[in-house]
Amino acid sequence: MKRRVNQGRSGKQRVLVTPEGIALPVTVAGRGARVGALILDLLIIVMLIIGTSIALMQIAGGAAQIAQAVDGKGAGAQALQFLIVVWIVAMFLFRNAYFLYFELGPRGATPGKRMTGIRIAARDGGRLTAEMVIARNLLRDIEMFLPIPLIAMAGPDNGLAWLAAAGWLAIFLLFPLFNRDALRAGDVIAGSWVLERPKQKLEAAMTTSEAPVAEGFQFRFEDHELAVYGEFELQALERVLREDRTDAVETVYQTIAEKIGRNDGWGAERRFLSDYYTQLRARLEAGMRMGRRKADKHSNS
Amino acid sequence: MNAISNAAIESAALRSDRFRMEREADWQRLENIVVRMEKGRLRGISDEDLLALPGLYRTVASSLSIARETSLDAATLGYLESLVQRAWFVVYGPRSSLWEWLRGFLGGGWSRAVRGIGFEIGIALLVMVAGAVVGWLLVSHDPEWYFALMGREMAGERVPGASAEALRGTIFGNTEKTGMSIFAAQLFSNNAQVSILAFALGFALGIPSLLLLVHNLAGLGAMGWVYWKAGLLLDFAGWISIHGTTELFAILLSGAAGLHVGRAIAFPGNRPVLAATAEAGRRAAVVMVGVVLMLVVAALLEGFARQLVDQTPARLAVGGFMLLAWSAYFFAYRGRAGR
Numbered sequence: 163m164k165r166r167v168n169q170g171r172s173g174k175q176r177v178l179v180t181p182e183g184i185a186l187p188v189t190v191a192g193r194g195a196r197v198g199a200l201i202l203d204l205l206i207i208v209m210l211i212i213g214t215s216i217a218l219m220q221i222a223g224g225a226a227q228i229a230q231a232v233d234g235k236g237a238g239a240q241a242l243q244f245l246i247v248v249w250i251v252a253m254f255l256f257r258n259a260y261f262l263y264f265e266l267g268p269r270g271a272t273p274g275k276r277m278t279g280i281r282i283a284a285r286d287g288g289r290l291t292a293e294m295v296i297a298r299n300l301l302r303d304i305e306m307f308l309p310i311p312l313i314a315m316a317g318p319d320n321g322l323a324w325l326a327a328a329g330w331l332a333i334f335l336l337f338p339l340f341n342r343d344a345l346r347a348g349d350v351i352a353g354s355w356v357l358e359r360p361k362q363k364l365e366a367a368m369t370t371s372e373a374p375v376a377e378g379f380q381f382r383f384e385d386h387e388l389a390v391y392g393e394f395e396l397q398a399l400e401r402v403l404r405e406d407r408t409d410a411v412e413t414v415y416q417t418i419a420e421k422i423g424r425n426d427g428w429g430a431e432r433r434f435l436s437d438y439y440t441q442l443r444a445r446l447e448a449g450m451r452m453g454r455r456k457a458d459k460h461s462n463s
Numbered sequence: 464m465n466a467i468s469n470a471a472i473e474s475a476a477l478r479s480d481r482f483r484m485e486r487e488a489d490w491q492r493l494e495n496i497v498v499r500m501e502k503g504r505l506r507g508i509s510d511e512d513l514l515a516l517p518g519l520y521r522t523v524a525s526s527l528s529i530a531r532e533t534s535l536d537a538a539t540l541g542y543l544e545s546l547v548q549r550a551w552f553v554v555y556g557p558r559s560s561l562w563e564w565l566r567g568f569l570g571g572g573w574s575r576a577v578r579g580i581g582f583e584i585g586i587a588l589l590v591m592v593a594g595a596v597v598g599w600l601l602v603s604h605d606p607e608w609y610f611a612l613m614g615r616e617m618a619g620e621r622v623p624g625a626s627a628e629a630l631r632g633t634i635f636g637n638t639e640k641t642g643m644s645i646f647a648a649q650l651f652s653n654n655a656q657v658s659i660l661a662f663a664l665g666f667a668l669g670i671p672s673l674l675l676l677v678h679n680l681a682g683l684g685a686m687g688w689v690y691w692k693a694g695l696l697l698d699f700a701g702w703i704s705i706h707g708t709t710e711l712f713a714i715l716l717s718g719a720a721g722l723h724v725g726r727a728i729a730f731p732g733n734r735p736v737l738a739a740t741a742e743a744g745r746r747a748a749v750v751m752v753g754v755v756l757m758l759v760v761a762a763l764l765e766g767f768a769r770q771l772v773d774q775t776p777a778r779l780a781v782g783g784f785m786l787l788a789w790s791a792y793f794f795a796y797r798g799r800a801g802r
Contacts, residue, residue, distance in 0.1 A: 181555070184524045186548050243644050250648040254655065266557045268500055281552065285741070289555040292564045294741075297748035303656070304663040334666075347666050351724050352748070353741025359501075359552075360545035365538040397537040404538065440477065443535050447479050450533055 174358075176343070178287045186287075189358040190343050191280035196356060202274030207256050214252050218245050261299045266292060275356075285343075285355045298348035305334040305347055365404065380430065381437040387422040388438075388445045394458035396446060399439050403432075411435060479534035486526050490546060493519040497549045520550040568752065576749035577793040583719035583726065587676060591715060594677035598684025612678075612685045621686060627693040634695070634702040635773055647766020654710060654758045658717035662724075662751050669725020676718045701775035704782030706765035712789050713757035720747035720754070757789070 174190045222245050264272040270290060271281040282298070284290045338344040343355050391399075402414050415431040418438060427434030446456060496512050496519070527543040534540065577584070601608040606623035613621075621633055657675070664671035683703070690699035727743035728736065764781070772778050 180524070180547075180551055182521065182524050184528060184547065186551065187544055188548060246645045247648040250645070250652050254652045258655075258659070268553065268556050270552065270556050283552060284555070285737075287555075290557050291745070292557060293745040293748045295557060296752060297744040300659055300748060300751055301663045301666060303659050304666065350737065351666065351740050351744025353737070353745065360548050365542070393535055396535055400537050443479070444477055446535055447477065447533060450535070 178283075180287050188283075189360070191278075191356040191358050193338060193344055195278040195280050195358070196338065196344065199272065199274035199278040199280060202277055203261070203272050206273055207260055210260075211253065211256055214256075215249065218249050218252075221245060258299075261302065262295060265295045265299070271359075279359050279361075280356050281359050282354050283357050285349075285353050290354065294352040294354045296352075298346075298352035298354050301334075301346075301348035301351060305337075380433050381427065383422070383438060383441050385445070387424070388442050390421055390459060391442060392456035392458040392461055393446060396439070396442055399435065399442070403436055403439060406432070479530070479536060479539075482529070482533065483536070483539050486522075489519060489522050490526070490543070493523050493550055494546055497546070497553050500553050501549070516550075517554060520547070520554045523547055523550060568749065571797065572749055573753045574793045574796050576746045577716065577753070579746050580716075580719050580723040580750060583722040584715065587673070587715050587719040587722060590673050590676050590718070591680045591711070594680030595684035595687070597677070598681030599688045600684075601681070602685040602688045609685050609689065612682045621689055623689050623692065625689070625693070627695060630690060630693045630695055631698070634698055644766065647762045650765050651758055651762035654713070654761065655755050658714055658754050658758060659751065661714065661717040662721040662747065662754075665721025665724035665747070666728070667725070668729050669722040672718045672721035672725065676714065679714065698775045701778035701782070702769065704786075705769045705772060705778040706761045706782070708782040708786035709757055709764060709789065710761035712786065713754045713761060716750055716757070717754045720750040723747050723750075760785075 174192065176188050176190055178186050178188045180186060222242060261272055264275075265282055269276060269281065270283065275281055282290065282295070284294060334347050338346045343349075345355055349355055399414065402410050411431050415427060415435055418435070419425055419427060449456065492512075492515070496508060496516055499508050523543065524547050527540075527547050530536075530540055530543055598612055601612070602623065609623050621630060657679075661672050661675045664675060687696065687699060690696055724740065724743050724747050727739045731739035734742075764785070768781060769778070772781060
């Protein structure tokens with residue numbers, strides 16, 4: 163357990179406690195993935211805006227002709243007004259509701275986030291609520307939609323204003339760079355964070371696929387031969403066996419054979435290792451049930 | 464689903480592998496449900512599976528707890544950890560549908576959140592009144608201030624020293640105006656963006672939110688002085704109040720919501736800053752959804768009602784009624800007890 167907790171302190175691994183009291187290791191989404199997701203989302207929004215505008219303009223073209231035909235204040239003009247209202251409302255929604263709509267869905271991620279394999283979650287391990295999603299997205303305004311046009315507007319020749327806008331942008335846009343969990347300002351006030359979406363397949367159980375116990379072990383190991391290694395080495399051995407690369411298997415076989423002073427595994431290195439793995443695991447797991455754990459070869463017990 | 468026969472379980476050498484094989488069917492079932500939910504294919508999931516989901520989640524979570532204490536199979540542990548996490552995302556993901564949430568929101572959640580930021584509403588109100596007074600005083604001392612506060616384009620005919628006739632023309636006689644709906648939509652879009660900004664600025668300790676309130680209200684105070692000079696103060700009040708009671712109330716709330724967040728950052732009390740901020744942020748977010756709704760109402764009032772209702776008493780009546788309605792809803796309406 164200790165090693166797991168230590169891992170949690172470093173890098174992007176964090177431990178999150180669910181309401182059931184189960185500590186789950188989670189991975190905070192990388193900043194690259196976040197930027198990628200944001201760019202994808204912005205592209206989608208821009209495409210939506212352009213698409214809607216073109217579509218409405220096409221319809222408006224038709225309406226305008228009618229308006230000309232029936233002059234001034236007829237149904238055509240009414241329709242034209244209506245279209246403009248639709249356009250204004252649509253633009254407001256694209257700007258403000260796009261992120262809300264997708265993050266409130268069961269997947270907790272916008273299309274961009276989905277493509278980069280990340281999603282949002284509640285930082286306290288509880289339920290992700292609508293209030294959180296709303297709060298984190300309301301702040302997008304000062305993080306992005308306000309400073310970017312400001313900078314574009316001021317231009318480099320308008321020294322002071324440009325500098326102010328750039329500083330503004332820097333504070334909020336770079337906010338995720340200055341805290342451990344890569345929270346943006348919106349995450350801070352919402353109590354949310356962005357995590358990597360886990361994906362791991364269940365691999366076959368080692369002891370059935372490798373060595374059907376009915377045949378018995380080809381190699382038997384004495385207690386003192388098993389006592390030299392701990393959990394860390396066991397898991398390294400598991401990796402080697404699962405990857406099953408000939409050169410790695412041979413190297414590990416030699417290391418172990420040398421350490422425990424056996425040399426009867428020539429020609430059947432893999433079988434030697436898998437038998438050793440099974441018996442070592444049986445020994446360590448028996449110890450666990452009795453409350454004794456051996457983290458690695460340096461620890462005693 | 465139970466692909467693992469008893470014989471296979473028997474043949475596993477280790478107790479921990481037997482443990483795993485006995486439960487694998489449950490894990491796989493949960494994974495199947497979770498995968499389908501992650502892909503957004505909710506309709507493909509049978510009711511039976513949906514009902515089983517929370518139970519399966521707890522089963523697998525307890526499997527993980529046991530495995531951590533009894534198994535050294537890194538692959539199984541890794542798989543269980545990721546499966547529990549994915550199931551956790553689904554089980555504790557955004558649950559309530561939009562309608563359900565909206566019902567809770569209108570049926571008490573909104574007014575409760577507004578009462579929760581009562582202190583900040585008081586401050587914001589003081590600041591707004593002060594802003595209006597300052598605007599009035601500044602312009603009464605030196606009319607040139609008017610253009611600093613309003614901007615020449617926005618002022619139009621409403622300039623200091625304009626004739627009463629011209630000023631009267633700006634507030635009456637627009638019933639025949641076309642394009643009211645466009646005007647209303649634009650008003651809404653602009654005002655909503657400004658109020659979201661006022662809220663978001665709360666992140667900078669709330670001070671910019673207050674500045675924004677002062678600036679907006681100073682303009683209003685300045686305009687008030689211009690109309691007062693022409694003896695049209697009451698008409699101006701009617702012209703503003705028909706939508707202004709709603710709109711200014713919404714702006715007041717958004718400023719207060721921003722201030723609420725800023726206060727939590729600056730003075731978190733004895734909680735961690737992040738926890739205090741998150742709580743304040745969520746309450747303020749609820750207020751802000753309400754603000755957007757209020758601004759829709761305000762835009763309709765400003766775009767249509769102000770043009771169509773052309774008399775001061777009627778305008779004052781509408782504005783006063785809206786103010787009363789909002790106040791009653793926020794401060795008197797308790798909604799359904801608890802949620």
